[in-house]
Amino acid sequence: xxxxxxxxxxxxxxxxxxxxxxxxxxxxxxxxxxxxxxxxxxxxxxxxxxxxxxxxxxxxxxxxxxxxxxxxxxxxxxxxxxxxxxxxxxxxxxxxxxxxxxxxxxxxxxxxxxxxxxxxxxxxxxxxxxxxxxxxxxxxxxxxxxxxxxxxxxxxxxxxxxxxxxxxxxxxxxxxxxxxxxxxxxxxxxxxxxxxxxxxxxxxxxxxxxxxxxxxxxxxxxxxxxxxxxxxxxxxxxxxxxxxxxxxxxxxxxxxxxxxxxxxxxxxxxxxxxxxxxxxxxxxxxxxxxxxxxxxxxxxxxxxxxxxxxxxxxxxxxxxxxxxxxxxxxxxxxxxxxxxxxxxxxxxxxxxxxxxxxxxxxxxxxxxxxxxxxxxxxxxxxxxxxxxxxxxxxxxxxxxxxxxxxxxxxxxxxxxxxxxxxxxxxxxxxxxxxxxxxxxxxxxxxxxxxxxxxxxxxxxxxxxxxxxxxxxxxxxxxxxxxxxxxxxxxxxxxxxxxxxxxxxxxxxxxxxxxxxxxxxxxxxxxxxxxxxxxxxxxxxxxxxxxxxxxxxxxxxxxxxxxxxxxxxxxxxxxxxxxxxxxxxxxxxxxxxxxxxxxxxxxxxxxxxxxxxxxxxxxxxxxxxxxxxxxxxxxxxxxxxxxxxxxxxxxxxxxxxxxxxxxxxxxxxxxxxxxxxxxxxxx
RNA sequence: GGGCCAGUAGCUCAGCGGUUAGAGCAGGGGACUCAUAAUCCCUUGGUCGCGGGUUCGAAUCCUGCCUGGCCUACCA
Numbered sequence: 001x002x003x004x005x006x007x008x009x010x011x012x013x014x015x016x017x018x019x020x021x022x023x024x025x026x027x028x029x030x031x032x033x034x035x036x037x038x039x040x041x042x043x044x045x046x047x048x049x050x051x052x053x054x055x056x057x058x059x060x061x062x063x064x065x066x067x068x069x070x071x072x073x074x075x076x077x078x079x080x081x082x083x084x085x086x087x088x089x090x091x092x093x094x095x096x097x098x099x100x101x102x103x104x105x106x107x108x109x110x111x112x113x114x115x116x117x118x119x120x121x122x123x124x125x126x127x128x129x130x131x132x133x134x135x136x137x138x139x140x141x142x143x144x145x146x147x148x149x150x151x152x153x154x155x156x157x158x159x160x161x162x163x164x165x166x167x168x169x170x171x172x173x174x175x176x177x178x179x180x181x182x183x184x185x186x187x188x189x190x191x192x193x194x195x196x197x198x199x200x201x202x203x204x205x206x207x208x209x210x211x212x213x214x215x216x217x218x219x220x221x222x223x224x225x226x227x228x229x230x231x232x233x234x235x236x237x238x239x240x241x242x243x244x245x246x247x248x249x250x251x252x253x254x255x256x257x258x259x260x261x262x263x264x265x266x267x268x269x270x271x272x273x274x275x276x277x278x279x280x281x282x283x284x285x286x287x288x289x290x291x292x293x294x295x296x297x298x299x300x301x302x303x304x305x306x307x308x309x310x311x312x313x314x315x316x317x318x319x320x321x322x323x324x325x326x327x328x329x330x331x332x333x334x335x336x337x338x339x340x341x342x343x344x345x346x347x348x349x350x351x352x353x354x355x356x357x358x359x360x361x362x363x364x365x366x367x368x369x370x371x372x373x374x375x376x377x378x379x380x381x382x383x384x385x386x387x388x389x390x391x392x393x394x395x396x397x398x399x400x401x402x403x404x405x406x407x408x409x410x411x412x413x414x415x416x417x418x419x420x421x422x423x424x425x426x427x428x429x430x431x432x433x434x435x436x437x438x439x440x441x442x443x444x445x446x447x448x449x450x451x452x453x454x455x456x457x458x459x460x461x462x463x464x465x466x467x468x469x470x471x472x473x474x475x476x477x478x479x480x481x482x483x484x485x486x487x488x489x490x491x492x493x494x495x496x497x498x499x500x501x502x503x504x505x506x507x508x509x510x511x512x513x514x515x516x517x518x519x520x521x522x523x524x525x526x527x528x529x530x531x532x533x534x535x536x537x538x539x540x541x542x543x544x545x546x547x548x549x550x551x552x553x554x555x556x557x558x559x560x561x562x563x564x565x566x567x568x569x570x571x572x573x574x575x576x577x578x579x580x581x582x583x584x585x586x587x588x589x590x591x592x593x594x595x596x597x598x599x600x601x602x603x604x605x606x607x608x609x610x611x612x613x614x615x616x617x618x619x620x621x622x623x624x625x626x627x628x629x630x631x632x633x634x635x636x637x638x639x640x641x642x643x644x645x646x647x648x649x650x651x652x653x654x655x656x657x658x659x660x661x662x663x664x665x666x667x668x669x670x671x672x673x674x675x676x677x678x679x680x681x682x
Numbered sequence: 683g684g685g686c687c688a689g690u691a692g693c694u695c696a697g698c699g700g701u702u703a704g705a706g707c708a709g710g711g712g713a714c715u716c717a718u719a720a721u722c723c724c725u726u727g728g729u730c731g732c733g734g735g736u737u738c739g740a741a742u743c744c745u746g747c748c749u750g751g752c753c754u755a756c757c758a
Contacts, residue, residue, distance in 0.1 A: 380718095392718070
């Protein structure tokens with residue numbers, strides 16, 4: 001087989017929050033495919049990047065009290081750490097906020113200009129006069145014009161399901177500032193996608209670039225009518241790239257995000273002495289995108305259109321997958337099923353999640369359910385009980401002698417496994433991982449009875465039978481290794497341990513058709529742990545956040561179960577007057593700096609901002625409950641007129657309000673978004 | 683309202699025109715003790731969502747209905 005040259009991308013995660021197990025479905029799926037192709041001897045470059053532009057990033061950075069650049073740098077670091085934890089091994093991890101991306105955006109943009117695809121149109125949009133920014137629909141709330149339900153988003157009503165323009169909302173309010181938005185007109189730039197209608201019809205409906213259901217979806221929803229113009233600009237202020245020939249306008253995040261694939265490849269090329277043209281402008285290179293079904297639209301219409309007009313190579317295939325549900329339901333923060341990569345890894349082994357996903361993933365875009373019950377059973381039964389068990393019951397007999405010099409007669413077991421390699425490879429190639437896993441596990445189901453019947457542990461008691469024992473175990477361990485080679489794209493860590501056990505690296509898929517002989521075997525060590533359901537419970541508990549933080553929980557009528565203990569521990573005090581209360585000047589403040597006081601057991605030194613240049617230094621006894629870095633940027637409520645107090649470590653100019661008995665059980669009072677530092681609490 | 687997908691043993695799924703419908707897990711019985719209470723053997727269990735049709739023959743094709751999921755409903 002001729003080696004193929006393959007460029008693989010996974011969707012760019014938005015730099016607005018942590019990676020969670022739902023994201024991981026995609027990155028694991030893609031990484032498995034990449035590892036598989038490499039093992040087959042193909043040339044693969046696997047790139048990704050953080051998607052860093054847009055209004056949401058500005059808001060998050062602003063809330064955290066840092067610049068957008070600082071914010072995205074922090075998120076990028078977290079994302080890359082999480083991917084590494086789960087064995088997702090990119091060749092290059094870039095950022096859409098990179099010079100390479102800016103340059104490529106400009107290049108593609110000028111192509112679109114040259115092709116006369118860009119038109120200007122005035123757009124009326126709501127504008128927040130306090131924040132000085134235009135508002136996307138989701139940043140406006142108000143009363144539904146149809147049914148009168150309060151507190152609905154700008155584009156549709158949760159209560160009655162009607163859709164409308166944010167301008168129709170009754171009493172609209174900006175969620176950023178609380179101000180009443182006004183209507184303003186701005187000039188936007190549009191891509192006249194309709195000019196590409198025929199090309200997109202042809203590209204989406206032929207050539208097997210898309211799963212059939214996606215092709216049907218596009219045909220039914222978009223390609224039946226003239227394609228609408230695509231609004232690709234946003235007026236300042238906007239965190240992104242300013243459009244070179246349209247000052248004051250910025251490329252919409254969805255314009256520059258997919259170009260980030262190319263930019264990330266460009267970075268890789270620069271670092272490895274390769275030419276970008278070979279990867280993006282050469283028909284010999286296969287480009288494969290892996291994405292979730294939510295972003296189908298961008299990757300199957302705009303993106304091919306842009307590439308086509310700008311003279312880049314079109315994707316060979318866009319692989320689209322469904323979403324993750326947990327225990328049959330959408331992930332939920334209040335139920336503890338909104339599990340971040342970091343939290344998962346704190347409690348469970350990352351590689352077994354890869355196995356579970358693989359055992360459920362198919363080539364269709366169906367949703368995938370993570371049932372923890374099934375998860376534990378699958379790992380224990382398949383991996384520990386069947387696969388790893390093969391090694392653990394044979395390796396120790398081989399440690400003293402090594403493998404037999406010639407591969408013994410095994411009744412055709414190894415040969416059968418080698419033959420199955422073709423079918424397993426085909427399943428991987430088609431992203432039909434659950435089929436691949438089924439086929440591989442069948443091999444383990446054949447291998448265990450062989451070992452059972454041959455019973456080397458009985459023969460081992462008779463020194464006369466030493467050769468026979470070695471032969472049987474040579475067979476057993478080779479069958480094990482064959483299985484591991486097939487599983488290695490899914491379980492690279494287990495594959496690595498196996499390489500060390502047998503002192504032989506796995507370098508190619510075809511290693512599975514040549515048994516090892518004569519080599520030594522290391523002392524057997526545990527390869528994999530069974531799942532302890534206590535760890536799953538702890539992980540779910542760890543993922544739970546108060547119901548109030550979960551928007552979806554509001555709709556599902558949460559049940560509270562608040563006991564009387566807290567009140568009993570600290571009974572209510574005597575009544576005070578409003579004047580008494582007014583003596584205490586509570587203010588919203590932002591933590592702009594936080595550091596641990598090394599000599600103090602309980603104290604953190606906080607610098608609080610009351611807006612403008614007003615700063616207060618406060619020592620707070622919350623060391624056991626909060627990490628300084630987690631506090632920077634957040635809003636707190638402080639007692640601003642408390643008499644300053646000299647402490648051993650410096651002057652404390654106020655105090656931060658918090659509840660809880662103390663120690664690690666301290667909970668800072670939060671402030672709903674919209675509040676500004678310096679505002680008084682009444 | 684429209685579209686797509688699925689409905690097969692308690693659970694997860696395979697089979698997608700051809701003998702009495704399969705696997706894994708779970709359940710029941712036994713064996714073994716090398717191995718992470720792992721493994722092995724035997725076994726219980728299904729009018730293949732429901733009704734029509736095509737065919738010598740249908741879980742498998744067509745059609746209607748029911749149920750569930752996802753996507754849409756003139757936003758992308």
